[in-house]
Amino acid sequence: xxxxxxxxxxxxxxxxxxxxxxxxxxxxxxxxxxxxxxxxxxxxxxxxxxxxxxxxxxxxxxxxxxxxxxxxxxxxxxxxxxxxxxxxxxxxxxxxxxxxxxxxxxxxxxxxxxxxxxxxxxxxxxxxxxxxxxxxxxxxxxxxxxxxxxxxxxxxxxxxxxxxxxxxxxxxxxxxxxxxxxxxxxxxxxxxxxxxxxxxxxxxxxxxxxxxxxxxxxxxxxxxxxxxxxxxxxxxxxxxxxxxxxxxxxxxxxxxxxxxxxxxxxxxxxxxxxxxx
DNA sequence: CGCATTTCCTGGTAGC
DNA sequence: TGCTACCAGGAAATGC
Numbered sequence: 001x002x003x004x005x006x007x008x009x010x011x012x013x014x015x016x017x018x019x020x021x022x023x024x025x026x027x028x029x030x031x032x033x034x035x036x037x038x039x040x041x042x043x044x045x046x047x048x049x050x051x052x053x054x055x056x057x058x059x060x061x062x063x064x065x066x067x068x069x070x071x072x073x074x075x076x077x078x079x080x081x082x083x084x085x086x087x088x089x090x091x092x093x094x095x096x097x098x099x100x101x102x103x104x105x106x107x108x109x110x111x112x113x114x115x116x117x118x119x120x121x122x123x124x125x126x127x128x129x130x131x132x133x134x135x136x137x138x139x140x141x142x143x144x145x146x147x148x149x150x151x152x153x154x155x156x157x158x159x160x161x162x163x164x165x166x167x168x169x170x171x172x173x174x175x176x177x178x179x180x181x182x183x184x185x186x187x188x189x190x191x192x193x194x195x196x197x198x199x200x201x202x203x204x205x206x207x208x209x210x211x212x213x214x215x216x217x218x219x220x221x222x223x224x225x226x227x228x229x230x231x232x233x234x235x236x237x238x239x240x241x242x243x244x245x246x247x248x249x250x251x252x253x254x255x256x257x258x259x260x261x262x263x264x265x266x267x268x269x270x271x272x273x274x275x276x277x
Numbered sequence: 278c279g280c281a282t283t284t285c286c287t288g289g290t291a292g293c
Numbered sequence: 294t295g296c297t298a299c300c301a302g303g304a305a306a307t308g309c
Contacts, residue, residue, distance in 0.1 A: 001302070035305085036285095056303080074302055075287085086287090107286045109303060125304055152280075159303085169302070218289085258282085259302070 002072040004133065004166030005209035006220050006228060007056050010078055013223035015051040017080075017098070018060070022047045025092035031108065035122060039114035040089065043068050055129050055165030066114050069123065073109030075219040078102070088112065106219065130164045133202050138164055140196035147187040147195065154190060155183035156257035163187075164202065170215055170237045173262050175201040177236035182270040183256045183263060189270075208233060236262040 002010070026043040046062035053059065060068040070078070077083065080098035089103035089112045103112055113122075120127035130146060131138040146163035147154070157163060158172045167175070176183050178201035181194060190198070209215060214228030217238070221227065235245050240253040244264035254261050 003303095071303080073286095073304085105286095106288070107302090109286070111304090123304090150279090156280095161304090260300095 001074050001168055001170065001217065002076065002214070002220055003056060003168035003171050004053075005171070005206055005212075005230065006214035007053055007058060007072065007166075008210050009213045009222055009228065010072070011051055011053045011058060014058070014078065014101075017223075018048045018093070018101070019050050020047065021099075022094040023062075023091060024094050025090070027090055029087045029090055031088040035113070036108070036111045037089065037113055038122065039066075040112055042066060042114040043091065054126060054132070055161055056168070057123075057126055061117065062114070065117055067117050069111065069113050069115060069126075070103070071111040073105060073107065073111065075104075075106040076110035077104045077219065077221050078223055079104065079221070079225065080223070081225070125161050129161050133164050133166055133206055138199060138203075140192060140199050143199050144190065144192045144195035147190045150187040152187050153183060153256050154181060154185045154187045155259070155261060157187040159257070159259070166206070167202065169259050169261075170217075170234070171202070171205055171209070173237045174205045174235060176268065177262075177264060178205060180267045182268045183254075183261050185270045236264065238262065 023043045023046055026040050028037050028040060031037060043062060046064040049061045049063060051058065051060055056071060058070040062068060079102050080100065082102050083104035086104050086106040087102060088105045091101040093099040115122065131142060143163060147157065150157045155172050155176060158167050175198060179197040181198060209230040212228060212230035212233065213222055213226065214220060215230040216227040217231065236251055239251040239262055242251055244251055244267060247264065247266050249264055249266040251262055252265055
């Protein structure tokens with residue numbers, strides 16, 4: 001599932017290819033009209049000025065004063081080669097090959113739409129998004145203050161994208177394991193010191209995954225069609241029944257906010273009554 | 278307003 | 294083998 005490291009990997013591959021190119025055609029394929037592809041056709045005729053990223057969203061400013069917004073959802077794949085199935089969008093580009101961008105999305109959770117620059121009224125998560133985790137603005141002071149105003153379980157609040165951008169189920173679990181924090185701990189109970197540990201863990205795990213071109217569990221591919229190699233470095237996610245790499249206790253799987261959640265019940269304890277089952 | 282629940286969608290897999 | 298049932302999950306919509 002594409003989270004920040006996967007989207008950043010895709011962004012780095014797309015940028016040298018797409019920046020400065022004019023879009024000559026933009027059309028939906030095998031996908032019903034709707035908000036997930038709103039205004040897509042408006043991309044035609046405009047030049048792509050840059051390929052940026054905010055959290056898990058790709059943002060491509062256009063010369064027309066609008067922005068092309070792409071979210072890969074769970075199974076979205078961008079490629080210069082046509083997919084065998086589940087093609088949703090084709091973007092034709094001016095100039096020599098490769099000059100076609102294909103968007104494949106089996107489960108249709110992805111988005112590919114055009115909005116006026118900065119107008120994120122149809123994208124509330126993007127509009128309320130917290131700081132980029134790899135920027136200096138994301139630090140212990142900032143995170144501690146952001147967490148202080150939420151009664152949600154820590155992991156659930158991280159997934160909301162409001163305290164920090166870009167974390168999904170995999171990297172939230174990995175960062176919480178690394179910083180030894182329990183995912184069910186109320187966000188507001190995180191101390192300044194714990195916030196510092198969590199900031200360091202988030203920066204470390206995301207940086208390491210970007211260096212490995214992300215994590216492929218099943219669907220994710222880079223634009224070049226390669227697999228992300230970070231899977232072998234996961235410590236907690238997907239490791240139920242395996243020994244914790246730090247203490248040897250069995251990693252367990254619980255549900256937090258409806259999401260499958262992996263943790264070490266020994267390393268990630270906290271005061272209070274948050275049972276692990 | 279804030280948080281919880283439901284919805285979208287289909288490949289993969291467990292169970293029979 | 295082939296069928297049904299159910300799970301996975303990011304973000305939006307809906308409910309309370």
